[in-house]
Amino acid sequence: MPNRVRKQNSSATENNVLSRPRPKADSKLNILRGRHLSEYPWLVHGFSTRSNGFSRAYGGNALNLGFTKEDSKAAVERNRAVFLAELESASDHGRTARSSASTKSPGLSPLITLRQIHSDIIHFVDSPPESQLAGDGLITATPGLLLGIQAADCLPIMLVDAKQRAIGVFHAGWRGTLKRIVEKGVGEMHRRFRSRPRDLKAAIGPAVHGCCYEVGREVREKFESQFSYAAKLFREVEDRDPVRDKYPMLFLTARPPGHGVLPKKIFLDLVEANRQQLLSVGVLAKNIEASPLCTQCRPDLLFSYRAEKGKTGRMMGVVGIRA
Numbered sequence: 001m002p003n004r005v006r007k008q009n010s011s012a013t014e015n016n017v018l019s020r021p022r023p024k025a026d027s028k029l030n031i032l033r034g035r036h037l038s039e040y041p042w043l044v045h046g047f048s049t050r051s052n053g054f055s056r057a058y059g060g061n062a063l064n065l066g067f068t069k070e071d072s073k074a075a076v077e078r079n080r081a082v083f084l085a086e087l088e089s090a091s092d093h094g095r096t097a098r099s100s101a102s103t104k105s106p107g108l109s110p111l112i113t114l115r116q117i118h119s120d121i122i123h124f125v126d127s128p129p130e131s132q133l134a135g136d137g138l139i140t141a142t143p144g145l146l147l148g149i150q151a152a153d154c155l156p157i158m159l160v161d162a163k164q165r166a167i168g169v170f171h172a173g174w175r176g177t178l179k180r181i182v183e184k185g186v187g188e189m190h191r192r193f194r195s196r197p198r199d200l201k202a203a204i205g206p207a208v209h210g211c212c213y214e215v216g217r218e219v220r221e222k223f224e225s226q227f228s229y230a231a232k233l234f235r236e237v238e239d240r241d242p243v244r245d246k247y248p249m250l251f252l253t254a255r256p257p258g259h260g261v262l263p264k265k266i267f268l269d270l271v272e273a274n275r276q277q278l279l280s281v282g283v284l285a286k287n288i289e290a291s292p293l294c295t296q297c298r299p300d301l302l303f304s305y306r307a308e309k310g311k312t313g314r315m316m317g318v319v320g321i322r323a
């Protein structure tokens, strides 16, 4: 089974921009960008990766963008400043020399983040809030604001409506996915900006994938009670035990018939779950792009809460409309 997953990933990798972090010649940062979203010169966007920052708390020089308890505030602030500067100067492919000369003076746009609480709460913003908002989604049509979602396994998801020039960013772990955060995000963008689902482009950043995301049976049951397509989101594999593998007869003879079944491990494909939600509300399949990179498979490139047992930094997905 892992072979199938890996094979899919590798073929997707070849033509998926979100898998190829390529630093500019004058930058050390590796930023992942969506192919669709890169077409819009008025849009700033990117998903951070972990290398080449100022944090020392997570090995090497890490680009931790979250105020975690292990890291120093100064390091995170420096990381955020270089990441945002790089995003604002480099998101554009068409606007090169002219814009880099003319965009120096305005300085960085304000970054709006959330106290993320695994909810389905989505905030509309048209100016920087006075205090930090709690929730898991941000939408705006106001130029000059950067919207950021932090993640280290959960999905950061961007939605962009080029027709109405409106954007959104969402945080979806299993709880937020169960609460249909991204589905609701599409609905909120329609309500606020008249965005039509078929005009939306979606970019799903690096996150823990179905190859690694083991969940309990209760999570499967919750999804089954909510989604008609739940069965295709889960994969069950026998929990291989080296002793059992080596001495199968021992276990076959020691148990009465019907009791020799090995325990199952359950894996959830959260990327597919969110893709299904987007499709179910009318976002076109060709407009949904997902990074094939799994956080837990790639600790060299990405932060993973699970792989690093909670002691890890945060990456950020940031989207904004140029001022």
Ligand SMILES: [Zn+2]
Pocket (backbone or CB within 6 Å): 208, 209, 210, 211, 212, 213, 294, 295, 296, 297
């Ligand atoms: Zn993985």
